[in-house]
Amino acid sequence: MKIVIINYGAGNIQSIKFAFKRLGYDAILTNNVExxxxxxxxxxxxxxxxxxxxxxxxxxxxxTLIPNLKQPVLGICLGMQLMCNYSEEGNTKGLGIFDCDVVRFTNEVKVPQIGWNAITDLKTGLFKDIVKTEYIYMVHSYYAPSCEETIAIADYGIPYSAALAKDNFYGVQFHPEKSSTVGEQILKNFLQL
Incomplete structure (x- = not known):
């Protein structure tokens, strides 16, 4: 199986590569369109x-390439947010894959959210064999509100989308590569989609 990590200068790429290595795969880091x-x-x-x-x-x-991909695509953290229509961060137009806008947490909670948080309301094969009360690792100041494409919910003062899915596109706000055995299971599940 050929796993590609898109290299565009943003991301903690090494920890993602190591996560796939632990699963027995060598992921390729590239920005080559082909x-x-x-x-x-x-x-x-x-x-x-x-x-x-x-x-x-x-x-x-x-x-222009990413929204037209036909194979399973997994956006992680900022990757997921960029797959949305718009982000308040830097007044940014996104890729428009997920039909929602990314907004900033209010000052009523500590920003950024850093640490472990529970995910609930799990849907799709991405969360196969995952118990509803599992905890995943988050680091973010912006979030996608719950919408039609939400497949997991987290709560940080308000409930929001911990994961999104549409067609062959999946996005997770958390870092599966830093989320212990739960994150490993989610990556395994993604490889089986």
Whole structure:
């Protein structure tokens, strides 16, 4: 199986590569359009700021490639947020895969949210064999509200989308590569989609 991690200058790529290595796969880090198109599975990571990340995607032409991919695609953290219509962070137009807008947590909670949080209301094969009260690792200041494409919920002062799905596209707000055995199971499940 050919697993590609999109390299566009945003992301904690090494920990994702190590996570797949533990599962027995060598993920390829690339921004080559043909390699991405020919992958069996695509990982769209992201750590950083939305507007500068979108600028890098536009400059490399990946902003038009990603929404047209036909194989399973997993957006992680900022990667998931960039798959939405819009983000308040940097007033950023997203890729428009998920029909929701990303907003900032209010000052009523400590921002960013850093640490372990429970996920509930799990849907789709991405969460196969996962118990509803599992905890995953989060680091973020912005979130996607619950919407029609929500497949998991987390709560941080308000309930929000911990994961989204539409067609062959999946997005998780959390870091499966840093979420212990639960995250490993989610990555395994993604490889089986």
């Amino acid at each position: 390699e991405i198109k020919n992958a069996d599975k695509v990982i769209f990571p992201g750590v950083g700021e939305a507007s500068s990340a979108m600028k890098m995607l536009r400059e490399s032409g990946l902003d």
